Amino acid sequence: MPNVTPLFKNYVAVFLEDSNLVASPEIRQSSEAQEKYQVQDTFVKECVELLKHVLELQKVVGSIKTQYESELDLTDREKDDFDTEVRLLIQQYFEKLRFLEHYEKKRQDMVEKKYMGDSVGELVSLFRSKDESLALFHATNNKHRNGILQSLSMIISSIFSQISHMQQQRLSRQRELESIDFNAQLYTSTHNMIASVSQHPAIETTDEEVREYEETVAKLSQEQLQILETEHDDLLNIKTQELQKVENLRKTMVQITSMQNEIASHLQSQTQSIYSLLDNHDDIELEIQQGNRQLKRAQRHGGKSAKLIVYLSVFFGILILCLDIIN
16 A cells, blocks of 8 residues: 555645635734734833832831831831831832823823824714724723722822831830930939938038039049949930931931822822813713714714605606606
């Protein structure tokens, strides 16, 4: 029996080529139709990446919240570093969001001029179903993208509010600690030492006070004076550190306040955008109703024209028939 496998493969190759030639126009047409309803940019991808980073920050803030609110787990230096890093991240996220909003606004303006402008005429608009479907796609896509931006803004604002609440609690606790009189605890040993050296009645005049102070200092040993000087230096260092912490907290609160004002203005602009979208929705609804009325009017005119053509055709047919009979 001869080997017919190569001949069979040749036949199969011929059939495959014919099927590809037949199906290629349909496939090409479907691919072109799909590309028509696609937006070739990385907007959604960048929004997803931004959302991932924001959610990671939210997880970190939630995991460190207990340690941040505790007075023993983290030092003030670590908390300051955390505040600085988080503030920088939030600022970067808002800058990225503003960049995406600016890009999307420019893209929507271009799309509106290109695909969603006014039609040339009422009669021409009746035969432009594909353009209308493309305009509807872009209108829906614009709403979808605006919703993505609004969701990102709300998520970032929520995380920033949580961080601001934690920092405000820390600042309030710091103020409570500052209100405590540390001098009584720091000077307890010093007063006990001076009281053990000299026990005199109350001093009434300034001269007696100065003389009493000199006598008391004269009775103190050099070691006791060094201890007093060391405690005095320690007290100054502690107060200096406390003032530095208060200054850092003040700077942090100023930055938080500025960011809160920025977020408030951003939310206000988002609210205005929502109101404008609602107004546009009402305008579009009115335009659709007006278009439906115009379409019904055109259908009535078309029906009347069709009836007139039918009547004229019947009349001329009867007239021609009568002329044929007469002839």
